[in-house]
Amino acid sequence: MGTLTGILYACLVAYGTGWYLGKWNGNFSLLLFLLTLVTLAYWLAERFVFLPRRQAAASTLATQDATRRAELQRLGIQQVDGNVEEARQRVLAQPWWLDWTAGLFPVILLVFLLRSFLFEPFKIPSGSMIPTLEIGDLILVNKFHYGVRLPVINKKVIDNNPVKRGDVMVFRYPVDPSIDFIKRVVGVPGDEIAYINQKLSVNGQPVPLKALDDYYEEHQRSYAKQFQEDLPGSGNGAGAGAAGAVVNHRILVDPSLPSSYGMRARSFPGSENCRYTAEGVTCKVPAGHYFMMGDNRDNSEDSRFWGFVPDENIVGRAFFVWMNFGSLKRIGAFQ
Template structure:
């Protein structure tokens, strides 16, 4: 069993190392589910097989020691060397391979349940949501806000709130479902979303905006035009680049969403199909979003982002956001 456990840990290290280095993509939810099942198997084996065997061996050791002491006392020997308590503790102790499997099961189970049904941490990898979210922000995502979903398969089993315009949502990237994306909900099912000449309209009504002082991006060392935008009840900031054109070049291989959209030199107009959402980044001219690859289906929703719990480069960023 120790060799098998070592082999499993070696495979886990190789898998995580390749994932970290980008050699292959990974599914952390599936990995955590497999680890939970594996450690649960060890935990059951410990409770039903290995622990009873160790307890029986410790009892036999105590019985042998008691018999030996009784025999020596009959021979008149009162002082007997040896401490059976130390030997008993060694017999009852878990071997390393059980300590690192069955012993970790409660912790892994708690993490699996917390991450699957309550809150999940994410790291912001790109600048598509600047100025709302910066590269390196570590955020929390509310997994039950949009309903309870089964882990791994992401099947909704209990409804809760519906996505609203202005929500910052984490979802599985429709182009590559193994990758999580974060954008802002702009269009709901049935909405007509128009982004023309860098102006956003929904169902023919211009979205309320007001200009703000230019934003200085410390990563690109450039200034960007900044404005306050109000989507539904949510007011947030957006950025635009005056040097970038307003037109959009969609990904040509996704004809299924292009049938719902009209592209021209000014931008794009899309009608959101039922059960789907139109997503956009707050950094409008530096965001690959629904303008390029289409709509997000309901089954791809992961949760609602709501809190920055750490940014090691800027602790002032910790807190809630809109």
């Protein structure tokens, strides 16, 4: 078993190294699920096979020692050398390959349950959500906000809150589901979303903008035009554009860029619902899908480029920055 455990750990190290070096895309949810199953198997084997065997061997050792001492005492020998308790503890001790498998099962199980059903940490890898989220922000994602989903297969089994405009959501990238993306929901099923001349409209209603002070981008070492966008958050479907609570959040826009910067007609599921012009794009959001955009409007690959996010790709709602090692003032909730 020690050899088998060594082989398993070697495979784990090789997989993690290749993942870190970018040789292949890893699936942490699947990896954690497999680690939980493997350590569970070792834990069950330890509880019902290996530990009883060691306990039986320790009991036999103690019985043999007691028999030996009784026989020596019968022969008149009172002083007997040897400490059987020390030998018994060595027999009962777990071998290394059980310490590093069965011993880790409770911890891995706890992490698996917390990450699968409650909260998942996520690191912001790019500047597409500046100024709301900056590169290096470590955030928490609420996994049960939109409903309980089975890990690995991501199938929803219990419904919860509906997705609303203005939510900052983590989802599996439709082009490559092994990659997680984070963007803001600007369109829910039934909405008509237009981004024309760098202005957003929901169901024919322009989303109000208010100019703010320029934003200094530390990674770019430059200033960017910053606005407050008042996105209608509640209400679902066409005609609900101006209903319900408004989500106030900041965006960046570069007026010097063309209106349809980087956008062009392309093929993706539901692309027939979109119209591309020199001024921008207009899309009708199909049932069970969402239209996502980054707050850094001219530096974000989002639904304008690769289409809609299906409901089954949802990971959870992002809500809190728990650490940024470069700027502790970043810690806190965000809109």
